[in-house]
Amino acid sequence: MTRDEITAGLAEILEEVAGVNPDDVVEGKSFTDDLDVDSLSMVEVVVAAEEKFGVKIPDDEVQNLRTVGDAVSYIEKAG
Amino acid sequence: MTVDVVVTGLGATTPLGGDVASTWESLVAGRSGVGPLTQDWAAQLPVRIAAQLAVEPSEKLDRVKLRRLDRVEAIALIAAYEAWRDAGFGEPAGDNRPDPERLAVSIGTGIGGALTLLNQDDILEASGPRRVSPHTIPMLMPNGPAAWVGLDLDAKAGVRMVASACATGAEAISLGLDTIRAGRADVVVAGGTEAVIHPLPIAGFASMRAMSTRNDEPERASRPFDKARDGFVFGEGAGMVVLERAEHAAARGARVYARLAGAGLTSDGYDIVQPDPQGRGAARAIAAALRDSGVARSDVVHVNAHATSTPVGDIAEIVSLHAALGDHAVITATKSMTGHLLGAAGALESIATILAIVHGVVPPTINLDDPDDGVDLDVAAHKARHMDIPAALNNSFGFGGHNVALVFTRP
Numbered sequence: 001m002t003r004d005e006i007t008a009g010l011a012e013i014l015e016e017v018a019g020v021n022p023d024d025v026v027e028g029k030s031f032t033d034d035l036d037v038d039s040l041s042m043v044e045v046v047v048a049a050e051e052k053f054g055v056k057i058p059d060d061e062v063q064n065l066r067t068v069g070d071a072v073s074y075i076e077k078a079g
Numbered sequence: 080m081t082v083d084v085v086v087t088g089l090g091a092t093t094p095l096g097g098d099v100a101s102t103w104e105s106l107v108a109g110r111s112g113v114g115p116l117t118q119d120w121a122a123q124l125p126v127r128i129a130a131q132l133a134v135e136p137s138e139k140l141d142r143v144k145l146r147r148l149d150r151v152e153a154i155a156l157i158a159a160y161e162a163w164r165d166a167g168f169g170e171p172a173g174d175n176r177p178d179p180e181r182l183a184v185s186i187g188t189g190i191g192g193a194l195t196l197l198n199q200d201d202i203l204e205a206s207g208p209r210r211v212s213p214h215t216i217p218m219l220m221p222n223g224p225a226a227w228v229g230l231d232l233d234a235k236a237g238v239r240m241v242a243s244a245c246a247t248g249a250e251a252i253s254l255g256l257d258t259i260r261a262g263r264a265d266v267v268v269a270g271g272t273e274a275v276i277h278p279l280p281i282a283g284f285a286s287m288r289a290m291s292t293r294n295d296e297p298e299r300a301s302r303p304f305d306k307a308r309d310g311f312v313f314g315e316g317a318g319m320v321v322l323e324r325a326e327h328a329a330a331r332g333a334r335v336y337a338r339l340a341g342a343g344l345t346s347d348g349y350d351i352v353q354p355d356p357q358g359r360g361a362a363r364a365i366a367a368a369l370r371d372s373g374v375a376r377s378d379v380v381h382v383n384a385h386a387t388s389t390p391v392g393d394i395a396e397i398v399s400l401h402a403a404l405g406d407h408a409v410i411t412a413t414k415s416m417t418g419h420l421l422g423a424a425g426a427l428e429s430i431a432t433i434l435a436i437v438h439g440v441v442p443p444t445i446n447l448d449d450p451d452d453g454v455d456l457d458v459a460a461h462k463a464r465h466m467d468i469p470a471a472l473n474n475s476f477g478f479g480g481h482n483v484a485l486v487f488t489r490p
Contacts (some may be wrong), residue, residue: 017143017146018143019141019142019143040147040213040214041213043213044212044213044214047209047210
């Protein structure tokens with residue numbers, strides 16, 4: 001799966017869970033500061049991403065996923 | 080000196096309409112909000128009728144917001160926003176609003192976020208703990224509706240939650256009255272909310288033999304005071320009022336619907352669910368409300384009764400009215416149309432009581448074809464009654480032996 005495909009998949013999840021405009025979901029954006037995703041919604045995003053991409057994202061890792069790009073890299077590596 | 084408290088805003092979403100205006104129009108016209116339960120799960124139940132919301136919350140709130148709200152919270156917000164705007168307040172973040180530190184919330188629910196509890200339990204069983212929503216707890220906690228309204232309206236003088244089963248809505252309004260009288264707030268958004276139409280609560284009430292099983296005639300099932308009544312009809316909805324210190328309302332030139340003149344609260348000390356057949360606790364609540372209000376009995380010419388359409392409760396209420404008020408008032412039971420909204424009932428019926436005063440109209444008690452023995456008061460059967468109403472009483476009683484009576488008057 002390419003980075004663009006993973007980004008598009010995350011955009012779908014973020015739109016569903018938190019109402020984020022898919023056009024705003026680009027690698028440099030921070031989940032909390034730029035996309036307004038709060039901590040409870042982030043939990044939903046992580047669980048949905050695990051299901052969609054068939055990966056495990058341990059709770060310890062979640063705090064390191066500050067930006068969309070961080071998440072894409074993690075999923076790319078773990079996938 | 081007592082502080083005068085007035086009602087300056089009304090909001091509701093009910094089985095009769097998505098707002099106060101449509102609900103009131105249906106009440107006066109005598110329309111029933113009861114219909115068949117067509118969901119698959121209903122087929123196995125002894126009770127297959129209910130009074131479901133006329134307008135779904137998804138028509139008023141956006142999808143993402145709704146993801147983190149239980150239905151009981153969503154409808155509380157919808158009704159509270161309507162009451163807020165109706166009181167003449169603007170956007171909560173703007174200037175045309177009460178001082179946040181003088182704004183309180185008093186909202187209750189009889190059962191709370193049970194739909195979330197039950198749905199998330201299904202997810203837990205089917206898919207395991209990791210799939211349980213992180214919003215589960217704030218969605219099911221019973222203070223959730225009050226907390227959400229407080230958060231959205233920026234109320235910082237306290238957010239209170241009341242639970243007294245079917246007396247909840249009225250008790251929440253009485254707590255709002257106390258809050259303003261005690262000087263703790265100038266404005267209180269107060270009311271009740273309930274949304275638990277699901278097989279488990281229905282099965283529970285049905286097992287108590289408390290519900291009507293008139294499945295073939297939904298619109299005729301809720302028939303308070305009628306000889307053929309066989310239990311209450313389950314409903315869902317929310318009702319909210321904006322209570323305000325009279326001087327605060329006058330200073331901003333607010334439109335005043337009515338004065339909340341007094342409240343009376345008692346407990347039966349009789350049984351956990353059965354009403355005292357002699358209605359003694361209810362009579363004491365009515366007497367206490369009259370004393371608290373300072374209103375003469377003779378001025379209280381209308382009563383919105385609790386009357387849920389159960390065999391024992393309706394008669395006990397008649398007995399209590401004879402004892403505490405007399406026999407001059409015109410009684411109505413709007414549950415004949417709305418069904419029983421449990422924790423929201425007392426709030427919705429307060430709104431009906433207030434609008435009866437404002438418009439000089441008592442909504443009818445539909446389905447009252449053959450008044451039961453002992454129903455010897457003047458009940459507005461079938462048709463709305465036009466009359467001058469200087470003051471009116473709203474009764475609410477709840478499982479647990481809670482009795483709440485509220486007295487409203489013209490401003």
